[in-house]
Amino acid sequence: MAFYPTAGQQFPIVNPPVPYIGNIQGQMVPNKMIFIQGVVPHGADRFHINLQCGTSTSPRADIAMHFNPRFQAQKVVRNSLVRQGWGKEENHGSYFPFAHGQHFQVIILCEPHQFKVAVNGQHFVEYKHRIEQLNRINTLAVDGKVQLYSIRYSGGEPQVAGGPIFNPPVPFTGGIQGAMTPGRLVFVSGIVKPGADRFHINLQCGPEGRGPRPNIALHFNPRFKARTIVVNALSNQKWGGEEKHAQFFPFIENGFFEVIILCQNDAFRVAVNGQHLLEFKHRIPFHTVNTLMVAGAVTVTQIRFQ
Known part of the structure; x- marks a missing residue:
């Protein structure tokens, strides 16, 4: 059975080239959200994110919002x-939310009379x-000295469990x-560390503690x-039979990934x-699963629940 997103959700565009120009998935309407994850290389002076009315360069398409971090200033x-x-330029802001060598996530929310922009989970600015x-x-364009990990669109449905968790340890x-x-x-986004051997994502029946190890309903281990x-699954302190999937290995060192578990x-x-990878038949009742654990050779940029 194939894997499909729920209504209002689209799969991410992963590791797009820069300059990037592409259609905005679905119409721009109130509550539309655009999520852009990337990293600013050392020495970068500026980059920009444009929300445009088409792709024309001569004459140049109208730009509804030009969002342009400038590092020297x-x-x-x-x-x-x-x-x-x-x-007229707007450049007010109480802080500069970008830094060389650091990962970022920009979230643009369209409201009836303005765009709201958050960076790394913190509200940054409003733009009428x-x-x-x-x-x-209908067009998103990104250019300048920046590396993109992913671009994702959402219809703006409310998030379950209080919204995303950014850059957790x-x-x-x-x-x-x-x-x-x-x-x-469950969405887990991140970057594989150089020289990675393995990492894992567990759906567990409680956190680790001093007592017996909790049951693990799904152990996902690249x-x-x-x-x-x-x-695999762990039940009553015992691992079951391993299931191995080797036909396609979607992870690379220094590469961005998004794992979605339905x-x-x-x-x-x-x-x-965005590609269906595997299914794992329940060995432990799913309603007993109340904990997510991620460990190993990865940097996690975002976790969210839907």
Whole structure:
């Protein structure tokens, strides 16, 4: 059975080239959200994110929002291009949220009268619409000295369990509010460390402690030397039979990834970078799963529940 996102969700565009230019998935409407993850290389002076009305370069397409971090000035300039003319720059802001060599996530939320921009989970700025016909805004363009990991769109449905967790330490252990239920999604985004041997993502029945080890309903374990993904379950302190998946290994050193785990009545289904990878039949009742754990040779950039 194939893996598909829920209504209002689209799979990410992973490791796109820069300059990047692409259609905005679905129409730009109130509550539309754009998630952009990347890293600023050392020595970068500026980059920009544009929300545009098309791709034309001659004459140049209107730009509804030009979001332009400038490192020397330590300012983020916002502006719009309408009928070949730039408007008045906005560059106010109490802090500069970008740093060389650091990963970032920019979230752009479209509201009826403005865009709201958050960086690394913190509200950064609001930008009043200068192009009010939102349906004209159909193109995302990113250029400059920046490396992109992923671009993702959402219809803006409310997140379960209080929203995403940004840049948590690894190993990470966190509760799953309401436990696992059919249709529940877990998203783990990150970057594989250089020289990685393995990492794992566990869906557990409680955190690790001094007592007996909790049951693990899903142990998802990429192993780089063997280029194999091992999945298993731990019940009453005993591992079951390993299931190995070696036909396709979607992880690379220094590469960005997004693992999506979907709970269904009969199995967990796992996708990586938008492609269905495997399914794992339930060995432990899914409703007892209340904890997510991530450990090993990865940097986690975001965890979220849907």
